[in-house]
Amino acid sequence: MVRRITRRTAGHGLQLPARAVSEMRSELAVVADRVVDAIIADVPGYEGALSGPMGENIRTAVQLALGGFLSLASGRRGVDPRTPAAPSVEGAYQLGRGEARSGRSTDALLAAYRIGARVSWREMSATAVRSGMPAETVASFAELVFAYIDELSAASVAGHADEVTTAGRARQRLLERLAQHLLDDDTPVETVLDAAQRAEWEPPTTLTAVLVPDSQLRPVLSAVAASTLVVPEPPARPGADRESLVLVPDAHDHRRAALLRVLGDRGALAGPARPWLEVRASYDRAVRARDLGVELDTEAHLTALVLSADAAARADLRAQVLAPLGDLRPATAEKLVETLRSWLLHQGRREDVAEALFVHPQTVRYRMGQLREVYGERLEDPDFVLALTVALG
Template identity: 65%
Template sequence: MATRGPRRTAGHGVLLDPEVIAEMRAHLPDVADRTVAAITEEVPSYQDALSGSMGEIIRNAVQLALGGFLSLAGGRRGADPGTPAAPSVEGAYQLGRGEARNGRTTDALLSAYRIGARVAWREMSATAVRSGIPADRLAGFAELVFAYIDELSAASVAGHTDELATSGRVRERLLERLAKDLLDGASTDEVVEAAARAEWPEPKTLTAVIVPEAQARRVRGSLPGVVLQAVDRSDIPDRALLLVPDAHGRERAGLLAALGRGCIAGPPRPWLQVRASYDRALRAHESGLTGDTELHLTQLVLTADPEALADLRARALAPLADLRPAVAEKLTDTLRSWLFHHGRREDVAAELFVHPQTVRYRMNQLRDLYGDRLDDPETVLELTIALSA
């Protein structure tokens, strides 16, 4: 069965005589008061909103809507948008926008419209009946009441939707600007001001997370709080950068659980210092690492300066430089194992699948090459770092 669309007021002829319209207009203030009172009583969320100056604004809006309706009932509306009912529809549209700005849904507003239709029909139909309106016109009058409410309701819903879309886009741009300021080294005052403009609550920490573009929406939606997303990052093509608030301590487990394949999470940092979290996540990403950067600290430290590491390795292994490549490789493997196993010959032999005597022989060769330096802590540290990469 087809779904019925909103009832329309177009096409209705003259339903009420001018004298009846004039009598109804004379009672509009009283009808508006009773309508507002009914709404206040039956829609709890409007009990406070309709008090004081706001109540007067709504009361005037009700009178405007009822006046527009009476213009329709008198047959004064045409196709021209400047006809008497147009201000009522525009008022309903703006009312919907106002409800969105106040953080309310359309549920209460649509309930108010239904109550208003009921009160208006009760009051106006009584006047129509007293004036002797024929039954067929009374039926048409009832249809017009509810068609008119349909149009006002639709206008308010459209206004509510448009306001949410507009404010949502504006806030999203403000949040993107905030992320840019955080990453590009803006001053503390500039960043704090940007956060205030975006109505973004300042967290204790932020964690930079690099995710594949295809996963960004899912990851962002699965995390609590307002997650910032930096856009147009040329240093991570085909990747999205998220800045996740307060994902430290016990909350980090929830963040890591939300990540999929190919994601990398930097460390939590005080929110104004999130650039440090991003720098680490970026280096991990460039090194082909994924997951939690806290699990890759050793590798990140060792690869922080590749040229310095290469120079250190060349200097530390200089005594082996003149050996045949095969011999140098065996001695290097033995030296690495000897360092990592703290000189335990049996463990070294087990790792290298050789006899302990072979380990002794090779270590004697290494001592001939290095001399007393193998007992020097600074040399041992350099060799350990050089052979760890």
């Protein structure tokens, strides 16, 4: 539907002599050819674009537009005086949409109109003068010509803008659908590939899931790759309704540092880079890290993520390895657990353990003696030491 355009030609009051109109109408095909030739010669965006069937279509459109103008200028009966140029304006609107689909800018389109107006006026004014049209009428005729061209160019610009907007919305919907497929483990690979092709989205090597506060979404998007996907409805996360999810392409290896600089202190959190078809794993890790209170970089907190992967299993392991201390007084057991943990982390270096616990090295020696009495040779068993390290980590 064409946008509302100011009708400067409505009720213009000019009525050209029938003879002049007849002569101009007989030359419409020649004028159309000259208009198209001038556009090809003077507007780089149309060089080579108006040959073949397309050139013929444009020539026909020019003839129709000029024919509509002559009907307007002659006061032909049957033309609605309120919107005398409506059919031509609608055609110009559709032309603008077509030019947007062809990838040409409004600059090229308006340049073509300027050249078309100049050539059309030159040809038609020559005919008007030959037909003996009075100078006063010629002046009014000129005013109407350029008002008519203004209407057509405005309609074309409106059509171009509407097509860009419509195409943008359509592609955004396709990109959102692609992002949702990527996060759905049940979606077949073939469906994801087809969605990427429909959205005209070139698959990257990797994708990185990034959780971004809604208030920071625009600044982040302005600083990352244009092909970044925004997920409007990520898999449900209770209490996270003020956070958005974006999937950033090829932010792996040294490029991850650049991504982290962009995220900075924005309260965002980046998951790991994963092959693009496996980005759900990046999202899942980011979600788990967010639940732990991690900020900015999940990869700086891998130990905590591993230890918290199965909290119940870790609690059971802790209870199992500390069971031998169950008969001791709680205060004594607590000190021995603290010493055992430090001993494991410092690989048995007594001085380091004492420094970490703010006790004398002899106290560490005494406590470790107590622990050896409880655990015996198991403190030398690699498997048991691993279990202790995980349980107390």
